[in-house]
Amino acid sequence: MLFFIVYRGCDNIIRRSKTAISVEILRAALGGAKKTHIVYQANLNFEVVNRYLSYLSERGLIEQKDNIYVTTNKGKEFQEIAKELGL
Numbered sequence: 001m002l003f004f005i006v007y008r009g010c011d012n013i014i015r016r017s018k019t020a021i022s023v024e025i026l027r028a029a030l031g032g033a034k035k036t037h038i039v040y041q042a043n044l045n046f047e048v049v050n051r052y053l054s055y056l057s058e059r060g061l062i063e064q065k066d067n068i069y070v071t072t073n074k075g076k077e078f079q080e081i082a083k084e085l086g087l
């Protein structure tokens with residue numbers, strides 16, 4: 001099942017898949033990031049980021065240390081695979 005987020009800016013509509021959003025969140029958390037940083041970096045709202053952080057955490061792609069989120073090695077591998085596939 002694919003989920004899309006739609007952005008309306010000027011005359012463009014951009015749709016992102018669940019995979020693309022996940023990759024952006026993992027990229028934002030590579031060196032460790034607070035939730036606020038992830039929200040701004042991935043251009044999402046807190047509600048959506050909370051759902052994705054739970055989803056990614058359950059799958060071992062990201063982990064929380066205090067209030068900092070860090071991409072795990074498994075998350076880094078996922079990013080590389082997604083990059084190779086052009087996602």
